[in-house]
Amino acid sequence: MNQADQAALFALPLFAHLPVAALERLADGGFVHSEPPEAVLFLEGESARFLHVILSGRVSLFGSIGDIAASGGLPHREAIVEIFSAGDVIIAPAVLLDLPYLMSARVIETARIAFLPADAIRDLMREHADFARQAAMMLARHWRLLARQLKDQKLRSAPQRLARYLITLANGTQGEGQGVDVELTLDRRTLASWLGMSPENLSRSIAQLAEVGVHFRGRKVSIASVARLHAYCQEDDLR
Amino acid sequence: MNQADQAALFALPLFAHLPVAALERLADGGFVHSEPPEAVLFLEGESARFLHVILSGRVSLFGSIGDIAASGGLPHREAIVEIFSAGDVIIAPAVLLDLPYLMSARVIETARIAFLPADAIRDLMREHADFARQAAMMLARHWRLLARQLKDQKLRSAPQRLARYLITLANGTQGEGQGVDVELTLDRRTLASWLGMSPENLSRSIAQLAEVGVHFRGRKVSIASVARLHAYCQEDDLR
DNA sequence: CGGTTGTTTGAGGACGTTCAAGTACTGTGG
DNA sequence: CCACAGTACTTGAACGTCCTCAAACAACCG
Numbered sequence: 070m071n072q073a074d075q076a077a078l079f080a081l082p083l084f085a086h087l088p089v090a091a092l093e094r095l096a097d098g099g100f101v102h103s104e105p106p107e108a109v110l111f112l113e114g115e116s117a118r119f120l121h122v123i124l125s126g127r128v129s130l131f132g133s134i135g136d137i138a139a140s141g142g143l144p145h146r147e148a149i150v151e152i153f154s155a156g157d158v159i160i161a162p163a164v165l166l167d168l169p170y171l172m173s174a175r176v177i178e179t180a181r182i183a184f185l186p187a188d189a190i191r192d193l194m195r196e197h198a199d200f201a202r203q204a205a206m207m208l209a210r211h212w213r214l215l216a217r218q219l220k221d222q223k224l225r226s227a228p229q230r231l232a233r234y235l236i237t238l239a240n241g242t243q244g245e246g247q248g249v250d251v252e253l254t255l256d257r258r259t260l261a262s263w264l265g266m267s268p269e270n271l272s273r274s275i276a277q278l279a280e281v282g283v284h285f286r287g288r289k290v291s292i293a294s295v296a297r298l299h300a301y302c303q304e305d306d307l308r
Numbered sequence: 309m310n311q312a313d314q315a316a317l318f319a320l321p322l323f324a325h326l327p328v329a330a331l332e333r334l335a336d337g338g339f340v341h342s343e344p345p346e347a348v349l350f351l352e353g354e355s356a357r358f359l360h361v362i363l364s365g366r367v368s369l370f371g372s373i374g375d376i377a378a379s380g381g382l383p384h385r386e387a388i389v390e391i392f393s394a395g396d397v398i399i400a401p402a403v404l405l406d407l408p409y410l411m412s413a414r415v416i417e418t419a420r421i422a423f424l425p426a427d428a429i430r431d432l433m434r435e436h437a438d439f440a441r442q443a444a445m446m447l448a449r450h451w452r453l454l455a456r457q458l459k460d461q462k463l464r465s466a467p468q469r470l471a472r473y474l475i476t477l478a479n480g481t482q483g484e485g486q487g488v489d490v491e492l493t494l495d496r497r498t499l500a501s502w503l504g505m506s507p508e509n510l511s512r513s514i515a516q517l518a519e520v521g522v523h524f525r526g527r528k529v530s531i532a533s534v535a536r537l538h539a540y541c542q543e544d545d546l547r
Numbered sequence: 548c549g550g551t552t553g554t555t556t557g558a559g560g561a562c563g564t565t566c567a568a569g570t571a572c573t574g575t576g577g
Numbered sequence: 578c579c580a581c582a583g584t585a586c587t588t589g590a591a592c593g594t595c596c597t598c599a600a601a602c603a604a605c606c607g
Contacts, residue, residue, distance in 0.1 A: 171452055205440050208401075258554090267595075273555090303374055496585075515587090
C-alpha cells in the first residue's frame with residue numbers, strides 16, 4: 070500500500086483517530102487495487118473477507134435473482150440497491166457481523182479500492198472505542214439511505230422517484246430558491262436500475278417531468294424550480 | 309421506572325455490559341410507558357428526543373406521503389417499512405446522528421416502551437466503548453433488514469414477497485426439511501402494507517400460493533414444503 | 548461508412564391498484 | 578341462543594402503471 074493511498078485512507082473519519090500503530094498494522098495487512106468498470110468485488114452469499122474502502126471511482130451494490138452465472142433456466146435479473154463513491158465503505162455490516170453478503174458489488178467507474186482484512190476490522194472494533202463509534206455513525210447514515218429509498222419505493226411512482234433523485238442532486242448545488250442546473254453522473258441503464266424501474270420507463274419519466282419544468286439535454290438537466298419538484302413528489306424535505 | 313422494567317431493559321445486549329452507575333443514571337433520566345394500539349410515538353420530521361426501546365408489544369415504522377393530519381388535498385398514503393418487537397430499539401440512527409426522523413412510528417400491539425433521553429444515549433456512545441460496539445452491531449443487523457427488503461421490493465413480485473415472508477416465519481419454527489405450520493401474527497392490512505402491496509393484492513397472492521402447496525385457514529398457514537417456496541421465490545437462502 | 552452500443556418510442560400485456568360489492572368473522576344486546 | 582352491527586377479509590371488474598418486446602434513432606468508434 071503506497072503513501073498516497075495510505076494517506077487518503079487514514080484521512081477518513083472512520084480511521085482518523087486511530088493510533089499510528091494500529092494504522093500501520095492495518096496498512097500491512099491490507100492492500101489497494103485498481104478495478105476497471107464491470108469488475109465484481111464480491112457476490113452475494115460469499116463470506117465477507119475484506120472491508121472494501123473506495124478511494125476513488127464508484128461501485129454499485131446490487132441484488133440479483135435467478136442464476137448469477139450464465140447457464141440456462143431462469144431469467145437472471147438484477148437491481149442496484151445503492152451506489153457508493155470515494156470515501157465510502159462498502160457493506161460494513163457483513164464484515165462486522167461476520168455473515169455472508171446479502172448483495173453483490175460491481176465497479177461502475179474505474180475505482181481504486183482498499184481491501185482491509187475482515188478480521189483486522191473486527192479487531193479494531195474490539196480494541197479501539199473510537200473506531201466503534203465512527204462505525205456506528207457510519208452505519209446510522211447508511212441505514213437512513215436505505216430507509217429513505219425503501220419509503221420511496223413503497224409509496225412513490227417512477228417519475229416521483231426520479232424527481233426525488235434530481236432534488237438530491239440539486240441539493241448538492243449552491244441552492245438558490247429558483248432554477249438549478251445539474252448534471253447526471255450515471256448512464257440511464259444504471260440510474261434506472263437504481264431507481265427501481267426499467268430503462269424504458271426512465272425515458273418516459275424523463276419526458277413526463279417536462280410538465281413540471283425539468284428538461285433533459287443529454288446528461289445536463291435544467292430544473293426550472295426545485296420547489297415545484299418538491300410539490301410534485303410530495304417531498305418531505307428531510308435530509 | 310420500576311424494577312422489572314429496569315431488569316428487562318438492562319438485560320438487552322445493548323446495555324448488558326454497562327457499569328451500574330451508568331445504568332442508574334439512564335434509569336433516572338428515562339421512563340417507561342404503556343402505549344395502546346394506534347398510539348403514535350413520533351412523526352417523521354420531528355427531532356429525535358428519545359431512544360425508544362420496546363419491552364413488550366409491537367411497533368410499526370411507517371413512511372407517509374401527502375398530508376399527515378386530516379385537512380383536504382392530497383390523498384394521504386402510508387407504508388410500513390419495518391416492524392419491531394420486544395427487545396428491539398426503534399430508529400437508533402436518528403438519535404445517534406441527532407437528525408429528524410425519516411419515518412413515523414405507531415404501536416400495532418399494546419406495547420411497553422422505555423423512553424431514554426437522546427442526549428443520554430449520545431453520552432453513552434461517547435463514554436462507553438462497549439455501548440458503541442453494541443450499537444454498531446445492532447445497526448449492522450438493522451441495515452441488513454432494510455437491505456433485504458429493498459432487494460425484494462425491487463426485484464420480486466407480490467406473491468414472491470409473501471413467500472419470502474413465510475419462509476422467514478418458517479425459519480423460526482423447528483425446521484424439518486418438509487412441511488411446516490406457522491401462524492400469522494399480523495392482520496392482513498398490516499402485513500400487506502409491510503410487504504408493499506394493497507390488502508386486496510395480498511388476498512390474491514395468498515390464493516396464488518395454493519399452487520405451491522401453501523394453504524391459509526384464518527391465521528394458520530400450512531406450508532407443504534419450504535423447499536418448494538424457496539424455489540418459487542428464487543430464494544438465495546441468506547439469513 | 549458500417550458496426551456497436553445506448554437511448555427513445557410504440558404496441559401489447561402483466562401486474563397491481565382502486566372501487567364496489569359480497570362474504571365471513573367478531574362481539575353485543577335482546 | 579340468535580339477531581344484529583361492525584369489522585375484516587375476499588372477490589370481481591375496470592383502470593393505471595410499469596414491464597417486455599420490437600423497432601427506430603442517435604451517438605460513438607473503429
